[in-house]
Amino acid sequence: MTPWSLVCPASRGIGFALARRILQTTNAPVVATARKDIEKTKRWLLAGLEVDEGRLTMINVDVLDESTIANAAAACKEKFPISSNANHLHLAFIIPGILFPEKSPAQIDADNALLTFRTNTLGPMLMLKHFAPFLPKKTVVILTDEYAYQNLPSQSTTAVMSARVGSISDNRLGGWYSYRASKAAVNQVVKTFDNHLRTVSGDNALAIAIHPGTVRTELSREFWESVQKDKLFEKEWVAEKLLDVVKSIGVEGRGRCWDWSGKEVPP
Template identity: 35%
Template sequence: MSALGPRAVVFGAGGAIGGALVAELAERRVPEIHALTRAQADILDEADLAQVAARLGADGALDTVIVATGLLHGPGIAPEKALRDLRSDVLAKVFAVNCIGPMLVMKYFLPLLARRRPARLAVLSARVGSVSDNRLGGWYAYRAAKAALNMAVRSAAIETARRAPQAMVLALHPGTVESWLSAPFHGGVPVAQVVSPALAAKNLADVLENAKLEQSGRLLAFDGQEIAP
């Protein structure tokens, strides 16, 4: 059996990275994988999350929960180049998907993690959410939402350690992945650094399997290295 345990849940299974993570968990012989798309579990709908959590929790503790959702661009939404580009509706939407939704998943699913064996909840974050690493500016909404998510992960890790001492809460940076989310922004990235969803999923699963308990609450890159706040 995989080090990721017998019971796993993946939110955002309809996306490139989420779908690849489901396949990777299956490859690693995780016996029970709940692959949840937005239609099955809307992370912005508390009633929806509560219902799914109650259903899955009724069958026992969870070992691995991954939130593979995110929003960088879309109809009428694009990373801002300057303050003049800010719009309140876009800010609200980007924060909702990238921070509020994952926080609500933490609310309902961290209590379901196993208490007496290693377990983990991980959310997809980004290096651009690191304040100390920001040297280019711009991307206000996405950067700020990921920075806020990283802080939420830290707080959740502290709280979770009191209830489940062997459980970890982690933020993960998948790198630049061949996906709809990042496709318009590959121009400035060397081709060799753009990875397939399958390779990204393998890298992230490796990080989850090898993460140490003392790393709970931190942002880890696809190679396992910690990214400074």
């Protein structure tokens, strides 16, 4: 049986750290995506790791261009044939993100807001559209063999990047209109997709949203100085924590949003 993993994108930031962490701590094949510099990104991901380089497959994906997502899915279908019960997508991190921090309604820009939704919400939706067929169906018997599932979750898990600011009930400060709205929409997408998986996959597959906290990446660079030192996380540490969360949630926590510490983010 070949349970494989997907990280989109994996060219930098949290995705980069997640792909390396999966390579280091599991034996699963990893499909990692990037918009450009495919071979260079592959070298960076493998740098310093004592792993079988054949486990890593790099594929071009731009979540703003559905044709690249469709092509990536086609390439994965060749590598991991859906017709074979031996193959399924067991762990997926779908985490594209962009942020325009509008502080007042006057700062809302239509083009920026549209790009935010296309990147943060529609991009993951299209990834789910094209990669859902790789998830195990109800009829598949998943062999929870210790070797085959080394450090992987018990159920096939799709994790989509959300954010605490996407919580409507937790919104006390306002601002960040397009980012907040796009992440609230992500939570709805995840819940809806998980309801679909309940029907077609039963307990074999589930979907969750994840909140990584404030991480020292380019996305948050503008806010580093305003974040408490103990609340600004390094991407490698967050990758470790998010993998722990994904492994611990199980079917009881499906369809909901969870932060890096394993606490639920309210809708």
